[in-house]
Amino acid sequence: AGPKIRLGELPGGAVECVEGEILRFVRGEETAEAGAFTVTYARLVDELAVGDPVMLADGTISLVVEARTSDEVRCRVVQGGVVRSRQGVNLPGVKLSVAAMSATDWQHAEWAAAAGADFVSLSFVRSAVEVKLLKELLRTRGSKARVVAKIEKREAIDGLEAIVEAADAVMVARGDLGVETDVASMPMVQKRVIRTCQRYQKPVIVATQMLDSMQHARRPTRAETTDVANAILDGADACMLSGETAIGDHPRLVVEMMRRIASATEEQYLHDRRQVLGELLGRGRASAVSAGEFLPAPEFLVDGLHPITQAVVDGAGRIAAELDAKLVVVASRTGVTAIARSKRRGAVPTVGVSDEPATLRQMALYWGVTPLAAVVATADTGGLLEHVCEWGLAAGRLRRGDRILLVAGTGFGAGGHNMALVHEV
CATH class of the missing domain: 2.40.33.10 (PK beta-barrel domain-like)
Known part of the structure; x- marks a missing residue:
């Protein structure tokens, strides 16, 4: 749209x-x-x-x-x-009277709502109002789709904070953005958008020409591999392919290459984080706990997230790091708690469990989160832990004696997830 x-x-x-x-x-x-x-x-x-x-x-x-x-x-x-x-x-710099969404766009959005789409993107966003209008339409149609605001106009950069706050996720659409703005400013604009999404705890996608040479070549340029890695290190939740897979000669090969670059980058990134954590633990418990997730505390809560939940998520990360836990398990029907955990960029992998199929699909976008279907019931914490352990052992993610940390709610009237529970496999 x-x-x-x-x-x-x-x-x-x-x-x-x-x-x-x-x-x-x-x-x-x-x-x-x-x-x-x-x-x-x-x-x-x-x-x-x-x-x-x-x-x-x-x-x-x-x-x-x-x-x-x-x-x-x-x-x-x-x-x-x-x-x-x-x-x-x-048309860079040209002011048009074009509406944020045409009649056809509204029809497409209604179709997406009826079809059960998980994400709906809005192109050429100019203001937060446009994002809110699309969200309102989807909600009135009973849709749980997340709205992705595509940042590709100068007006979007000027009103970035309000747009990020209004959106469920953001895309740095570098193709059109690099035309609508000075291409020389693109690297810093990309970093600014990602940084703003981190502050507001919103998933962010980096797109366009990431492995562009592979439309025809079988290997990317060195600059392209570095581009993908730097987007991940800057804080991107996802890197997106477009022409490479839409009209390219080697769509399967380019997807495999993107996966390899992302895996190698994140493996080294997490290794470095664990090394820093080990050094902090060597200095004593206070140093490790005060370091937390090694990122500044978020300025803004995830939409719909209770402050208690944010505090428990942050505390869970610290406990998991100190106890050398192998997984942080987040039980969530809506997925917002998984976003809060994802945005901490923790060294301990996260499993997001939910009994909502749409939530599980949406969690696939969140950095560092592995979706896992499970019944989320506050009265059956033991059953949930047993299910996660069976999955972890079968998948090779856990071994006997490993520790996992569960973030969930007790159901005792708290407004959010109010429990962090340590379990030994």
Whole structure:
């Protein structure tokens, strides 16, 4: 959903834009005229002005408006290349009257709600109000889908905190963002978005051109592997592939490569965290406990999270580290407690148990959390622990004598998860 502007269908599916030639944007849904394009935004011809920049295909092709009539806009190609049907159109710095969601977008959102979608993304977010409108629509349709705000416009960067606060998750959509803003500022913008999501405890996805060369090559560049690793180390919950798997020559190979890079990065990251933890434990219990999860305490609670739960989650991380526990188990029907644990980036792996299928699927996005189906009942803590231990032993995650730490609620009237229980396998 959201105001993403795309080209219409092109003759033969692709057109070469030659530097210096004149191309036209015309009204309508499709055209067979040579050198003429249609777009999905009907008012584009009315709202472009002479001198406005027009970028195609993730900014690889650039045009500038030279003339306009009532029926068409004439543009000169500044930087050429091949453009394909349905590729994106970016207008950096151009103010459009396009609505946050079109009538078609509303229909798509209603379909997603009826289909039981777990996540719905909103493109080209400009304000928190747009995010709230989509969330309201989904809730009124009985949907539990999480709304992902795609950060890809200058206005989104200007209003970043409010957008992150309103969204359930955030995507750094670097393709359009790198066109709508100065590409040289992209690295620091990415870090700022991730850092803001950490403060508000919101899952964050980094996307676009992460392993772009593998659309055709069988191995990534060294810069691409470093890009993936740095996104993870900065705090990304997920790294996303797009063109590499949508139209690339080696979709399975590129997914395997992404997994390998992520696994190697996180293995070293967690090794370093455990090494630091060991040094702190060597200095005495107070040092280890005061170090906690080695990250500053979150400024804001996860949406719907009780302060008691946040305190118990933080305490559980400290206890698990001090006792060399192998797993922190979080019982949660909604998944918000699992988010709070995930955002601590703890050295001890987390298992999120739930009896809600949608929650289990959504938890797959949260960094360091392994979803596990189980009945979550405050009266049957023993049964839950037995189930987790059986799973852990079978999966090779646990051995006899290992310790695990359970975060759950006692059901004695507390407003949130109020229990951290240590169990020996």
